Amino acid sequence: MLRDDLTHRLQSAVERLKGSVIADTDYSVEFTEPKNPAHGDFATAFALTNSKTTGAPPPLVARALAEALQADSTFTSASAVSPGFVNVTLSDAYLAEWTVRSHRRGEALALSETDRPLKVLVEFVSANPNGPIHVGHGRGAAYGDSLARLLEATGHKVSREFYANDGTNSLQMQLFALSVRSRYRELVGLPPDFPEGGYAGDYIGQIAEEIRAARGDLHGEDGLEFWQPIAQDMMTHWQRRDLEAMHVVFDTWISEQSLHDSGKVAECMERLKQSGVIYEEDGALWLASSKFGDDKDRIVVRSNGQPTYIASDIAYHKDKFDRGWEHLINVWGADHHGYIARASAAIQALGYPKDALEILVMQLVRFLQGNEVVPMSKRSGDMVTLRELMEDVGPDVARFFYLMRSHDTHMDFDLDLAREHSEKNPVYYIQYAHARICSLLEKAKEAGFVADETCASDLADPAERDLIKKVCDLPFEVRRSAQLREVHRMTTYAIELARTYHNFYEKCRVLAPENPERTRARLLLCELTRSALRATFSILGISAPEKM
RNA sequence: GCCCCCGUAGCUCAGGGGAUAGAGCAACUGCCUUCUAAGCAGUGGGCCACAGGUUCGAAUCCUGUCGGGGGCGCCA
Numbered sequence: 001m002l003r004d005d006l007t008h009r010l011q012s013a014v015e016r017l018k019g020s021v022i023a024d025t026d027y028s029v030e031f032t033e034p035k036n037p038a039h040g041d042f043a044t045a046f047a048l049t050n051s052k053t054t055g056a057p058p059p060l061v062a063r064a065l066a067e068a069l070q071a072d073s074t075f076t077s078a079s080a081v082s083p084g085f086v087n088v089t090l091s092d093a094y095l096a097e098w099t100v101r102s103h104r105r106g107e108a109l110a111l112s113e114t115d116r117p118l119k120v121l122v123e124f125v126s127a128n129p130n131g132p133i134h135v136g137h138g139r140g141a142a143y144g145d146s147l148a149r150l151l152e153a154t155g156h157k158v159s160r161e162f163y164a165n166d167g168t169n170s171l172q173m174q175l176f177a178l179s180v181r182s183r184y185r186e187l188v189g190l191p192p193d194f195p196e197g198g199y200a201g202d203y204i205g206q207i208a209e210e211i212r213a214a215r216g217d218l219h220g221e222d223g224l225e226f227w228q229p230i231a232q233d234m235m236t237h238w239q240r241r242d243l244e245a246m247h248v249v250f251d252t253w254i255s256e257q258s259l260h261d262s263g264k265v266a267e268c269m270e271r272l273k274q275s276g277v278i279y280e281e282d283g284a285l286w287l288a289s290s291k292f293g294d295d296k297d298r299i300v301v302r303s304n305g306q307p308t309y310i311a312s313d314i315a316y317h318k319d320k321f322d323r324g325w326e327h328l329i330n331v332w333g334a335d336h337h338g339y340i341a342r343a344s345a346a347i348q349a350l351g352y353p354k355d356a357l358e359i360l361v362m363q364l365v366r367f368l369q370g371n372e373v374v375p376m377s378k379r380s381g382d383m384v385t386l387r388e389l390m391e392d393v394g395p396d397v398a399r400f401f402y403l404m405r406s407h408d409t410h411m412d413f414d415l416d417l418a419r420e421h422s423e424k425n426p427v428y429y430i431q432y433a434h435a436r437i438c439s440l441l442e443k444a445k446e447a448g449f450v451a452d453e454t455c456a457s458d459l460a461d462p463a464e465r466d467l468i469k470k471v472c473d474l475p476f477e478v479r480r481s482a483q484l485r486e487v488h489r490m491t492t493y494a495i496e497l498a499r500t501y502h503n504f505y506e507k508c509r510v511l512a513p514e515n516p517e518r519t520r521a522r523l524l525l526c527e528l529t530r531s532a533l534r535a536t537f538s539i540l541g542i543s544a545p546e547k548m
Numbered sequence: 549g550c551c552c553c554c555g556u557a558g559c560u561c562a563g564g565g566g567a568u569a570g571a572g573c574a575a576c577u578g579c580c581u582u583c584u585a586a587g588c589a590g591u592g593g594g595c596c597a598c599a600g601g602u603u604c605g606a607a608u609c610c611u612g613u614c615g616g617g618g619g620c621g622c623c624a
Contacts, residue, residue: 167624
């Protein structure tokens with residue numbers, strides 16, 4: 001990619017200074033985009049950042065470096081500036097070359113190969129199957145899926161997994177099933193038997209209705225052994241359907257109960273006992289998690305003989321490794337951050353390296369309507385479901401809004417702004433850039449113009465140069481976003497790319513019969529931009545409309 | 549008490565060691581007889597919570613204080 005090529009050129013310029021101007025050791029070398037366009041296309045603070053090791057004053061090093069860079073025809077200018085920056089300008093020919101190379105890649109422009117491709121399992125959402133996916137889960141859904149897309153774009157083998165805490169001994173799950181049964185009994189004319197602390201949401205009644213439609217009227221007296229699996233299956237079906245409405249599709253759905261049923265949990269406990277990381281005390285079995293960085297040891301099997309959720313969680317992570325995944329990413333809500341230490345301890349107790357499990361925490365999202373915070377409670381059923389959000393604003397707007405903010409920061413989701421089908425809504429800003437290009441390319445086709453690589457050297461206008469640089473930066477942005485797990489960088493990039501195109505569109509008329517070479521060159525740039533936009537949207541999981 | 553996240557424009561948030569701190573929304577001013585005005589250009593608006601420290605250089609890193617959100621179970 002262009003960035004790597006520039007870095008190599010900078011590196012070789014630095015090499016030439018070693019032993020004479022600067023000390024002969026390893027240096028970190030980097031070009032950055034200057035904020036001020038008057039400072040050229042790229043800049044490096046090499047002389048400043050390495051001032052401790054070069055053994056020479058920054059201004060002197062900067063001057064020597066600028067001179068060395070001038071020997072490379074890529075740079076039409078390279079100037080040292082106080083206190084030690086070197087600003088460079090790229091030649092039009094160089095940018096033309098990269099325009100052509102990037103254009104040939106099409107949407108594959110976004111792809112880059114990592115040095116170390118891994119088999120990565122991304123587990124996210126993992127909501128309990130006792131309620132619908134709501135808009136709070138939506139953030140993790142959008143983030144996890146787009147992170148998976150970023151990892152795929154950088155050459156990793158990725159799978160998306162949803163883990164359901166559906167243990168039959170779970171009080172929550174039992175209450176859920178009993179709540180559904182009570183509503184069902186009402187439907188078939190039996191007296192309700194709503195449990196203490198049960199689930200009050202309207203969806204409970206809808207689940208009951210769907211079960212009645214599928215199973216008939218004969219189950220009002222049945223117990224948990226009937227109701228628990230039936231109610232959970234129906235809820236899981238809803239969850240899958242609602243996530244798919246936002247274009248989040250999981251490769252695997254794993255059931256906690258299945259780990260018990262298959263004996264994997266018991267097997268795993270036995271193994272840990274044998275390796276001496278589980279001990280007995282007060283009648284319970286404890287994991288010596290404090291030996292692996294946790295605050296204290298944790299109970300894995302209660303004194304009544306029932307395993308805790310940690311037991312199945314340990315078995316679950318072992319199972320992930322057993323299935324051949326080398327790197328595990330868990331996307332968790334902020335309310336689970338207190339469990340990171342014990343999860344990490346668990347995999348270490350199993351004998352896996354600490355860094356094989358990466359837990360990414362999503363901070364909470366609040367929904368604002370007007371100036372009011374929308375309340376969210378599964379127990380009372382007081383919530384906005386993801387399904388409602390899809391019907392309200394659709395998957396494009398929802399995903400973009402979720403991804404606009406860093407996953408690591410709290411965010412307010414402005415429902416009023418999301419509902420705006422106008423220029424106020426930033427999603428339409430970026431999609432409009434794509435639709436504009438499509439319309440323009442259609443017009444060009446009708447007029448008989450075809451993009452032409454051999455005309456690329458005609459691109460020299462500042463607006464054209466800005467657009468080329470921005471487009472060619474796509475693989476760099478993808479690589480950085482993937483490495484940092486910062487999906488929101490891609491929304492920022494999308495907005496910048498769209499802005500740069502809109503600016504180009506205003507300043508540079510594309511279709512100009514009196515100047516066919518320039519027209520063909522600009523069409524090439526438009527096609528390239530369209531590919532870059534599509535590839536970016538694809539990572540964000542939003543559509544690329546051709547007309548708006 | 550301990551742990552995580554946050555405090556940047558009126559609001560929501562980018563930027564997370566470098567040059568003059570940005571975007572969207574809100575306010576205001578211009579630009580459609582030519583490829584989509586869901587666009588562009590511009591104006592106003594900031595002790596980057598506060599106090600120390602590290603550094604040639606701090607919104608950015610460290611410590612502390614204040615303020616907000618979340619979490620600390622033989623619940624999942």
